Amino acid sequence: MRLVLDWDGTCTETDGLVLAVERFGDPGVFMEAERLLGRRLGLHEVIAMELATLRVPLAEVVAFLVENLGLRPGFREIVARHAPLVLSSGFHELIQPLLAREGIEVEVIANRLNPRPDGWLPLFRDDEPCLVCGQACKRASLPAGEIVYVGDGYSDLCAARSAVRVFARDRLCGYLDAVGALWEPFDDLDDVLRALG
Numbered sequence: 001m002r003l004v005l006d007w008d009g010t011c012t013e014t015d016g017l018v019l020a021v022e023r024f025g026d027p028g029v030f031m032e033a034e035r036l037l038g039r040r041l042g043l044h045e046v047i048a049m050e051l052a053t054l055r056v057p058l059a060e061v062v063a064f065l066v067e068n069l070g071l072r073p074g075f076r077e078i079v080a081r082h083a084p085l086v087l088s089s090g091f092h093e094l095i096q097p098l099l100a101r102e103g104i105e106v107e108v109i110a111n112r113l114n115p116r117p118d119g120w121l122p123l124f125r126d127d128e129p130c131l132v133c134g135q136a137c138k139r140a141s142l143p144a145g146e147i148v149y150v151g152d153g154y155s156d157l158c159a160a161r162s163a164v165r166v167f168a169r170d171r172l173c174g175y176l177d178a179v180g181a182l183w184e185p186f187d188d189l190d191d192v193l194r195a196l197g
């Protein structure tokens, strides 16, 4: 059985892309994109809209995140004990510097970005629509066999539904309730560690 962790808002205390767009991008576009998520817009479209509002050098955003974005308590321990897969709809360029800051090595599947001066562009690793949810989603990147999934948001819903056990926080709880899926709450990753025994 493999433990799979979402990154933003799950391993990190808040969503790094949200933080970056609030600080350097256009919060108005962000609010509108989040409102349309799952209704008129798919996840990749929303991420692309938010990313396009960033027109600063990548190094500036990375420095800001390294300075301001904390990891959720228990992350170091859960990596040491369970060697999880981190499966993110975010970007290696914004994830790896935080892992480097902590001196933590863990397997990460994420997207890449092109920090163009006229608006950052996402380079999604996989744009094929999922057979289950109809969107490009995380399910296609899950390891074979049984998984335990830990997440907090919209991007986790489809992958979480294929897990034998789900730990959820924040908006993922409501999304799972809406489809009648079972989940267990967590606040920090120590809760997950304790529950896994």
Ligand SMILES: [Mg+2]
Pocket: 006, 007, 008, 009, 010, 151, 152, 153
């Ligand atoms: Mg998340």
Ligand SMILES: [Zn+2]
Pocket: 130, 131, 132, 133, 134, 135, 136, 137, 138, 139, 158, 159
């Ligand atoms: Zn799916």
